[in-house]
Amino acid sequence: MKKRTLSQLTAAALSLFTAFGPVQEVHAQQSKASQWPRGITYEIFVQSFADSNGDGIGDIKGMTSKLDYLKDLGVEAVWLMPMNPSPSYHKYDVTDYYGIHPDYGTMADFKEFISQAHKRNIKVVMDMVLNHSSNQHPWFVDAVKNENSPYRDYYVWTHKNDPQTQKEGRPTGADSDNTQHWHKVEGSDYLYYGYFYDGMPDLNFDSPKLREEVFKIGRFWFTEIGVDGFRLDAARHIFPDERPIDNHNWWVYFRNEMLKANKDVYLVGEVWAPSDIVAPYLKGLPALFNFEMSWNIPKAVNEGRGDSLAIKHAKITNFYQSVNPDFVDATILSNHDQNRIMSTLNNDVNKAKMAASLLLTLPGSPYLYYGEEIGMTGKKPDEQIREPFLWDTKAKDKSRTSWMKPVNTTDETVKSVAAQKKDKNSIYHHYKTLISLRNGSKALTYGSIEPVQLEEKSISAFVRTQGDESVLALHNLSAKEVTVALPNNLSSYTKALYKGKGSQQKGASVTLPAYTSLVLKK
Missing domain, CATH: 3.90.400.10 (Oligo-1,6-glucosidase; Domain 2)
Structure with a gap:
């Protein structure tokens, strides 16, 4: 039975296809400006995040107990990696689309998690694996x-x-x-x-019965359970690569059906490709991960050269807006399929802080992979980029999971949350400070980007503007202090919103120590 073309869908279905650094200072923090889905989302691998019952496996009750931590960090949503019953540790091979894996808890536990998250104004996005099932x-x-x-x-x-x-x-x-x-x-x-391997047979989206089953699954989680959105795994592979238009149209179709269940439905898709391949998906998936910038940011930081970073981001942003003016640019530094950003940056804390500063001041709606904010390390194989989160030292950490023995993130290599909260120079405090800065700025949350070219190639400089608010971000990606002269047209940016340690502005002259940022407002 070959996959057929979407021209064989029902007429009703087809009609729907066409629808649609160091210590820093933050000055004069405004009231909260961000509103999800433009806010910060935090990706959680449930198995590794927090254990509530001592069995060594992270679970839903454990996550519920950490919601105050996430709210305090400034997170406005969580993306939960798959929680359906599955034979594998990662759970991307589902055996029941309507259930919760018993290791993680019960459906009642999940409903309580959603209720408690919503009380804290935290949305819940669930990983939905529709490309394939388990064999x-x-x-x-x-x-x-x-x-x-x-x-x-x-x-x-x-x-x-x-x-x-x-x-x-x-x-x-x-x-x-x-x-x-x-x-x-x-x-x-x-x-x-089976596109990925024999344990994951692809579902046949040319089948009307299968499509109706998928709509039923989506409606179940939105209307009966109350999730706020789906992260859609392998969104590019619903149909084979030589049928891209069918892939694009499918997600328009799916979104229209989900809007009937939840008028505020949020769908974010995984299309692992450069922007020209990603863009056509925006009509059905208004939020897509920006993998291109997840490659560009660490490359720029490792090379100590920031002059082209904003230009690349502006090019992508402008392109996406031409396809869908309301698109949500889901920016990341890494995720559960990529080497952790700290390891990509050779375990250099200053470089990792700089990457965070860029992510949180460039356009987009940032996703943080759990543990990035404490500098967790890890390189593939996959298990080693999904290691247990460190809440406290092992002797005191009742929430730490132990389903695997960590290779990279241990008490000897990474300081726990508890330890980093006591250290104002920690990467945790850096993340929290930059998240607060972004959440309080309309320009950093929603604003356009205008790259600024300076003579010093190590500097990434850009202006973000939204309405009557305009800010100038300056980042030194190099290991040496630099002093630059601002162009005359930027002379009105004199009020420091964020000041990395040692950074100075004297008239048109700005000095930035190594791996330091300065954010100025008119």
Whole structure:
């Protein structure tokens, strides 16, 4: 059964397709300006975040107990990595789309978490894995056993003697193996399609029954459970790479259906690609992760050169606005699939602080990966970038998870939250300060960006403007102190909103020590 084109969808479905550094000072903090989804979102791997019952596995009650920590940090939403029942530790292979993994707790626990989060004005975004299920999902188990199963059409099949079909769906790139995504079923002449691996068979979105099932799943979590949004895994792979328009149209269709369940629905998609490939998805997924800037920021910091960073960001922002003026640019430094930003920056705390300063002053609606704010380290394999969070020293930490033995983030390598709260120079306090600065500024939250070119190439300089508020951000990405002269047209920016230690402004002259920032207001 080959994947068909979306022209075979019902007329009603098609009609919907077309719809749509060191110690710093912060001065004169304004009242709160940000409002989610333009605020800060915090990504949590539940398994590693906080354990409530001593079994070593992070759980929902543990997360609930840490909501005050997140509110105090300045977070306005959480993105929870998958919580559905699953045979794997990461849970991206779902066996029940309507349940909660028993290791994490009960549906009642989750409803209480949502209630407590909402009391603190924190929204809840749930990871929704719709591209594929687990090969242990009852749908797939039945479909494998019986070619006449009602779930057979939920998946994508081909006969082993049909090599032409097996060439479909191959990924882009010179290293592609045309048949690597087709997998054998023992005792059968049929193969099934699984883009990632044989344990994750792709769902067949050419099937009207499957589409209706997916809408039912979405409505369940929005209307019966009360989540505020979905992070949509592998959004680029719903249809094969050679069918991009079908992918774009599917998300318009999905969003229209979800809007019927929740008029304020928030959908953020994972489209791991440069901006020209990402942009067409914005019509159905108004929020998309900006992976391009997650590559550009650490590259600029490691090279000590910031002069082109704002130009690149402005180019992406302007491009996205031309596709969807209301887009939400979900900016990140790293996530659960990438090496942790601290490790990418060679465990240099000053560089990590600079990366945070850039993320929180450039345009976008930033996502923080749990532990970034305390400088957790980690490089792939994946388990080692998803290690237990450190709330306190091991002897005192009753919330610390122990489902795995950490390789990178230990008491010897990373200071706990409790220790960093006592140290005003800590990366935790740096994050909290910059988050507060951003949350209190209309310009930093919503404003446009205008790159500023200075003679010193280590400086990333840009103006952010929203309404009557305009701020000038200056960041020194190098390991040496620099002094620059501001152009005449920026002479009115004299009021310091944020002042890194040792930074100075005297008339048109600005001095920035290594890895230090200065944010000025008219």
